[in-house]
Amino acid sequence: MYILGKFCYYPSVAYGLPVSSAPSLKSNETKHIEADDYHKMMSEPNTVIIDVRNRYETEIGHFQPPRGGAEFVDPKVRNSHELPKWLGLPETQDMLKGKKVMMYCTGGIRCERFSALMSQLKQDNPEFETEGEFMLRGGIERYVRTFPEGGYWKGKNFLFDKRQEQIPERKPSEETEKEVESRCCVCKRIWGLYRGQFKCSVQDCQVPVIVCPDCRSEIETGQKVPELQCPLCEEGFRLRDLHTPALKPAEKRKAASAPAGVAERAVKRRAKHQGKAPSQRLFVGSMPLAVDATMVRDALGKGVEIVQWIHDKTTGFWYGSSFVKMATLRDAERVVEAAGSLRIGKRKLRINFAPVPDGESWPPPGFEQVERPPVPV
Ligand SMILES: [Zn+2]
């Protein structure tokens, strides 16, 4: 995937939480809804629709449900790490309680993680109950292709690849332009394109900002040296300082909620199909601690291009998991199909597809293949 250099903020799907308490995709009960049903659901009362993308994406385009229908909710996050903070707020939970909770993102992957986070917070707080969670299968991208006249989509769909934005194919572009509400952060005229890789100059913000062509050329020729501020900084809005809700560590939750092995197997079976679109990137876990990239290559067979050891974010140590890039999708599928029988030494490997999330660049810039993972001493 082409990434816009320094312009890019990776919506990290694990929210930077320690592995032990990161939301588990297994406990996710969210329903995946096709674009046309999702469209209809937007007219239903007692419903909210959450844009789980970053604010600068929402800025240039978002769903606008019809009057009397779903209530649009914008968490106003600068990056995905702020979502748990937002969802942990009592006022957020009050807003969602007792409602049908719809959610959407660019391609669907960020909703997987968000809904997992939600079911976890619901488990941890019995008073936080909803009428169910519903995510848009295939995300905005597919909705806009399903409704080429736009449907309830307004404005542009921010994309992290070189297209930069997607607009409904059969909607006259003047109409899309009329829907734009975002402004140039310098002269404040209505403008809906991110060009020139400008960022908010507030130190701990740095999100992309919109600069119109006139202001851009004045900046580039040195006629103007403005302080660039994103709309969130301008209004003084920040979630960053809020605490991240304390999620129960995964083992405790499992012990409390899955008394029988049967339930666990059912959960595993479901997890196998949950949001795991075939991808060249694989998750490979349960490796022995004494391992190297050559052993991984030998175990998985032809086509291993990259082995990235996944470090625990808090301790920096490695506990047996990696991402592996296969040369082709066919190679990746072959490995996943053989998953039950692949081993390193005596360890049976845990293997699944691991699509690279929307907007994330993988392997990360500057990645270098290291032969061995660091192991705790
Ligand atoms: Zn301007």
Ligand SMILES: [Zn+2]
């Ligand atoms: Zn800012």
